Amino acid sequence: MKTLIAYGSKHGAAKKCAQMLKQKIAGEVEIVDLKQTKDCNLKQYDQVIVGGSIYAGMIQKEVTAFCTQNLEILGQKKLGLFICCMSENDADKQLEKVFPPELLKTAIIKKSCGGAFDFKQMNVMEKMIIKMVSKAQAKNDPNTKPVNTKESVSMLNIENINAIAEAMRGY
Numbered sequence: 001m002k003t004l005i006a007y008g009s010k011h012g013a014a015k016k017c018a019q020m021l022k023q024k025i026a027g028e029v030e031i032v033d034l035k036q037t038k039d040c041n042l043k044q045y046d047q048v049i050v051g052g053s054i055y056a057g058m059i060q061k062e063v064t065a066f067c068t069q070n071l072e073i074l075g076q077k078k079l080g081l082f083i084c085c086m087s088e089n090d091a092d093k094q095l096e097k098v099f100p101p102e103l104l105k106t107a108i109i110k111k112s113c114g115g116a117f118d119f120k121q122m123n124v125m126e127k128m129i130i131k132m133v134s135k136a137q138a139k140n141d142p143n144t145k146p147v148n149t150k151e152s153v154s155m156l157n158i159e160n161i162n163a164i165a166e167a168m169r170g171y
């Protein structure tokens with residue numbers, strides 16, 4: 001059983017998920033960063049996992065291009081889809097928005113794997129956006145606190161990563 005994990009990531013959370021999935025799936029597993037590799041010979045894989053992270057409601061353009069360019073062959077594979085994002089409440093909605101409907105229909109598993117804020121890697125603009133959004137959220141919801149951009153946070157959803165690995169066991 002040969003598995004491809006193709007991902008897009010800006011600050012590393014989706015990359016980390018891809019690496020964790022690789023550790024948990026049996027057989028031959030290859031990881032491809034879609035920002036670096038455009039052409040993968042999909043014929044050689046029995047199953048494929050495609051993932052990326054969400055920025056302003058969108059997934060990396062390389063992930064979208066990979067899905068649309070390989071729509072037919074991906075539709076014939078055992079397929080898993082994942083996103084990384086920080087808004088738990090509407091994670092499923094965001095996932096349904098960023099992948100083509102054809103693949104959402106055929107995928108055997110679709111999950112949000114949580115996300116991370118790595119402030120050391122973010123530029124000033126990104127930090128400003130996170131501050132503004134989290135301040136607004138804290139105003140509306142007294143149970144939440146504005147994010148402190150001096151402390152990076154990781155909220156990867158191990159349960160969902162395990163669920164993907166289990167569904168795509170590889171044997």
Ligand SMILES: Cc1cc2nc3c(=O)[nH]c(=O)nc-3n(C[C@H](O)[C@H](O)[C@H](O)COP(=O)(O)O)c2cc1C
Nearest residue numbers: 009010011012013014053056057085086087115116
């Ligand atoms: C500028 C910016 C915009 C973001 N927009 C969203 C968003 O629309 N929805 C969401 O749930 N998370 C959003 N996030 C959180 C990211 O999806 C999260 O940090 C993710 O783990 C990043 O993955 P990466 O490290 O693979 O790039 C945003 C983060 C930044 C910095």
